[in-house]
Amino acid sequence: MSFENSLSFARQLDAADPLREYRKAFHFPRVGDKQVIYFTGNSLGLQPRRTQQFVDDIMKDWRELAVEGHFYAEKPWWDYHERLAEPLSRVVGAKPEEISVMNTLTVNLHLLMVSFFRPTEKRYKILCEEKAFPSDQYMLQSQLRFHGLDPDEALVEVKKREGEHHWHTGDIIDKIEELGDSLALVLIGGVNYYNGQVFDMEAITAAAKKAGAFVGWDLAHAVGNVELHLHDWGVDFASWCSYKYMNSGPGNASGIFIHEQYLDREDIPRFEGWWGTRKESRFLMKPTFEPIATADAWQLSNPPVLALAPYLASLEIFEEVGMKAIIEKRNKIVAYLEFILHEIDRQVESRFEIITPEARGCQLSVFLHGEGRSLFDYLMKEGVIVDWREPNVIRLAPAPLYCSYEDMYAFGQVLKAGIERNY
Structure with missing residues (x-):
């Protein structure tokens, strides 16, 4: 499938997502007035509303x-x-x-x-x-x-x-x-x-x-x-x-x-x-x-x-x-996240590297060449909840039950802004 790095395209993917209603089944934390973009389901999943x-x-x-x-x-x-x-x-x-x-x-x-x-x-x-x-x-x-x-x-x-x-x-x-x-x-x-x-x-x-x-x-x-x-x-x-x-x-x-x-x-x-x-x-x-x-x-x-x-x-x-539907969305949303990362990488002239191989699940680990903890801190301040691992890797895990394609696009824009501002 050909992807596009645009808000309208991300929203088209969400409109066609058979799991889109399950996003409403979870509680999202907030940072200030922002509902977070949550990438740390590989560390602690969000709370289901029915819990x-x-x-x-x-x-x-x-x-x-x-x-x-x-x-x-x-x-x-x-x-x-x-x-x-x-x-x-x-x-x-x-x-x-x-x-x-x-x-x-x-x-x-x-x-x-x-x-x-x-x-x-x-x-x-x-x-x-x-x-x-x-x-x-x-x-x-x-x-x-x-x-x-x-x-x-x-x-x-x-x-x-x-x-x-x-x-x-x-x-x-x-x-x-x-x-x-x-x-x-x-x-x-x-x-x-x-x-x-x-x-x-x-x-x-x-x-x-x-x-x-x-x-x-x-x-x-x-x-x-x-x-x-x-x-x-x-x-x-x-x-x-x-x-x-x-x-x-x-x-x-x-x-x-x-x-x-x-x-x-x-x-x-x-x-x-x-x-x-x-x-x-x-x-x-x-x-x-x-x-x-x-x-x-x-x-x-x-x-x-x-x-x-x-x-x-x-x-x-x-x-x-069912796991079949979860894995189908996982494959698609991770592929879209990877596309967004490559697009932003191209726009900011190769500042990071995806170190996760093709044999993967939900997680992409990104090696931040030339970037440090300050970029992670910027993402967190902007409501993008990611995970930091030394020396300079951020882990991104878009859990398919509650993450959206629009989240992936919005993350790319925040990431690009953080790098351009030299965080």
């Missing part, structure tokens, strides 16, 4: 039913989390029984490592990407030390090629094959937080399984953003946060995926708690753990329903729209 009612329902049940809300609320609390499994399974390409919602992302990765990182004298190394998200780095290093291993020797990072900003799938597969039977686990962020690259999860998973290693994915930047087929790819486990593209609220609950081959088994090591034991016998207070036959067996405690309510509200929107 308040979901939370209010629980507050009402708590007020009027107290402890009886566990069983007699309209959505009983004791199995509240189960309502999220089926819609989430369609988002991540899984079976509902392979999904649970609990804790937060790094907590869940630590818990899943109990099951899927079982080093032996021969097979003990972990493979991840160079400069993984810091929390993943800390988690992996601490797990290795817990097992008495030296992270400098047991944690292997796949590096980008000299002078390039992205990874090559072939390099990752080559490293898996090189490590061979010393490799215990591959754990990579499915979408890189810094450059926005989507890894070839299917190919990497297949290579890791062929090498005899477990494979897991940190899907913090992937869920609700890119097409996933976790079950069909044979992924062993995955986890993600819910507050980015899933719009569940700051620091909210994490989702997990565990492939069905590991379900309903008592020989899988894991840390166990009351809410992972079978519902039928849970209140018999038996001294022996009897795992639920689903991913819920990895739960420890009863679900934090006040936290899960916003997640359920957002998933209702994903059910209405």
Whole structure:
């Protein structure tokens, strides 16, 4: 499709957008008298308008039913989390029984490592990407030390090629094959937080399984953003946060995926708690753990329903729209944003560079050659909410549920003005 850098053309795209009405389903913050142009759905999604009612329902049940809300609320609390499994399974390409919602992302990765990182004298190394998200780095290093291993020797990072900003799938597969039977686990962020690259999860998973290693994915930047087929790819486990593209609220609950081959088994090591034991016998207070036959067996405690309510509200929107429609708009709006960036770049004589490769989701990361933090500050002051990463990269993520094509055009005009004014 041929694009134009004009307000009228952007408005034509919005008029033809089948998701245009969903923009009204979200609350937008304001900067002064301006409704913001919001590019940080990859950090914290906007609040759906329907979220308040979901939370209010629980507050009402708590007020009027107290402890009886566990069983007699309209959505009983004791199995509240189960309502999220089926819609989430369609988002991540899984079976509902392979999904649970609990804790937060790094907590869940630590818990899943109990099951899927079982080093032996021969097979003990972990493979991840160079400069993984810091929390993943800390988690992996601490797990290795817990097992008495030296992270400098047991944690292997796949590096980008000299002078390039992205990874090559072939390099990752080559490293898996090189490590061979010393490799215990591959754990990579499915979408890189810094450059926005989507890894070839299917190919990497297949290579890791062929090498005899477990494979897991940190899907913090992937869920609700890119097409996933976790079950069909044979992924062993995955986890993600819910507050980015899933719009569940700051620091909210994490989702997990565990492939069905590991379900309903008592020989899988894991840390166990009351809410992972079978519902039928849970209140018999038996001294022996009897795992639920689903991913819920990895739960420890009863679900934090006040936290899960916003997640359920957002998933209702994903059910209405469907990932296919979300991805179709994502592709188009990101392509239009890229076009606008190139147009502005041409007009201001090459002041920045898009470092996100073609294998991408919603995010474009822009390297600001010759520009500094002052340009970011200018954008924020003008109501363009973007994300800054050192040394001089801004991340732009036009979430398709609430960003408009007119936003992309308007951003280009603000960016051009900021550069021309030497911010």
